[in-house]
């Protein structure tokens with residue numbers, strides 16, 4: 001078989017100009033190489049497992065943005081956004097509430113102390129950003145407050161209330177957990193305000209990774225934060241490790257085991273391999289680079305094969321489910337059309353101390369194909385709609401191997417339609433409560449940047465200038481100019 005070679009566009013890590021790049025296969029890996037006329041050649045690992053790369057490549061879809069706010073002018077990624085070329089709607093919106101932080105991570109270049117200015121959008125601007133996101137078609141369902149450290153933003157609880165009132169189905173916060181660890185009452189206030197999920201920075205189950213990545217031994221704070229969430233009724237914590245090879249990649253299995261032990265409050269682990277900003281030493285970058293397949297391989301090894309690499313699928317894998325519910329209900333539903341090499345995920349049950357991935361007892365590929373065909377059939381006619389539902393009730397069960405399924409699954413989903421329930425949120429919530437979500441998203445940096453990925457990005461920043469900017473484009477290109485345009489000098493108190 002010929003080894004894959006593909007032309008794409010990337011960025012020069014030094015001048016950030018768009019340059020030609022090649023993504024190619026060599027020695028069982030996928031690599032990226034590019035040349036800037038001025039700054040020379042650059043190469044990096046794109047995906048460390050070619051076989052898995054090809055598997056994931058099967059799920060590439062063309063979607064469209066839920067709103068267009070800018071024109072096609074200078075070309076991607078300078079036209080953000082969202083411009084007419086963008087190929088995904090906002091599945092998760094991020095809003096930075098402040099660039100101040102109560103922690104000083106050696107790996108962070110974005111905080112106020114380093115930047116020298118204060119970036120804090122006003123309440124009015126926040127309201128406008130959120131309303132803009134909700135005006136997308138379909139409306140953006142989820143917003144995550146980030147920073148800096150969003151919980152130290154004055155009026156944080158009111159901002160959560162505002163998001164809830166504006167209509168987001170999921171309101172989340174990405175936090176280092178210090179404020180949660182300091183006050184059980186704060187957790188309670190957040191639940192009352194309408195916060196659904198805490199994305200808790202959680203780099204490992206010992207203090208060592210924190211010392212390297214955060215400059216402090218922070219494990220005690222994380223455990224206290226989780227305990228306070230439990231007591232305060234904040235029952236949806238996602239553990240978010242920043243992964244660096246040689247620092248905490250040996251603890252991936254232990255983090256998933258920790259999640260399993262705390263399933264009453266922890267929903268899962270959503271890992272983020274570190275991206276490299278600024279001038280990093282080439283040998284260090286190559287040594288520390290960890291890709292999605294590395295994460296998957298380590299998890300398999302560290303769980304003695306209980307969560308094998310075959311359990312993972314790319315984000316757009318679930319798209320047929322959206323098509324199906326959309327056809328059935330006749331309303332536009334969010335389509336997960338992000339690039340297949342941006343992220344991977346799976347769901348895992350835990351029974352008698354063992355992990356049972358959903359792929360062990362559900363033929364997920366067959367099921368998705370079936371739903372895709374069902375969606376087409378329903379769209380054709382009313383008869384198609386009735387026929388499909390009858391088929392679903394009759395033959396959907398064939399995708400489940402009840403013998404291999406954990407008891408907790410069989411008890412809660414006694415029929416196939418229980419599991420689907422027309423995309424009903426309650427049945428999805430029930431499913432989420434019984435499983436651990438394991439996800440990994442590899443945010444891009446200028447070294448491995450691929451315009452094909454960013455054009456399909458579904459995680460978008462809302463900015464005070466009325467734009468919606470894909471995450472990896474914002475962090476590689478647009479952040480400094482947006483923040484500077486809406487910042488005040490650091491020492492002056494901010495007025496709204």
Ligand code: SF4
Nearest residue numbers: 076079080081083086
């Ligand atoms: S990333 Fe998307 S919105 Fe931004 S310029 Fe490219 S296609 Fe347009």
Ligand code: SF4
Nearest residue numbers: 342442443457471472
């Ligand atoms: S945030 Fe980056 S890695 Fe994630 S979907 Fe968007 S482009 Fe891909």
